[in-house]
Amino acid sequence: MPDKDELARRRHEKLVERLESLMRASLKPEYQGYYGQLVLSGDDLAEMGELKDVRRAAREAGHRLGWKPATRLVGDRLFVLDEREVPEEIQQLAENAAAEAMDRARREHP
Numbered sequence: 001m002p003d004k005d006e007l008a009r010r011r012h013e014k015l016v017e018r019l020e021s022l023m024r025a026s027l028k029p030e031y032q033g034y035y036g037q038l039v040l041s042g043d044d045l046a047e048m049g050e051l052k053d054v055r056r057a058a059r060e061a062g063h064r065l066g067w068k069p070a071t072r073l074v075g076d077r078l079f080v081l082d083e084r085e086v087p088e089e090i091q092q093l094a095e096n097a098a099a100e101a102m103d104r105a106r107r108e109h110p
Helices: 004-026 042-048 051-064 088-108
Strands: 037-040 069-074 077-082
Touching: 004 037, 004 051, 037 042, 042 051, 042 077, 051 069, 051 077
Parallel strands: none
Antiparallel strands: 037 077, 069 077
């Protein structure tokens, strides 16, 4: 039977893999891996375990994706963000997409 440390290591690795998968799924291909973010609800956090362990696993998952990961707890939600500097061409693409979305919203809800 595995010892307690081995079980904790396996649990941590499973959590890192789960978070990495969620983080990867949140990425938009056109942004080439930039503008990554993941928002975990209070229910998500309760299911995943201790906050300090989830934060540690999220940072590790972010590093695996090449992010400069940061975690922020706001209310009962945990935000995992990529704080890398974004190349200008990708930033421009994101700004254009945001402007188009705002224009659509104004036309739909005058």
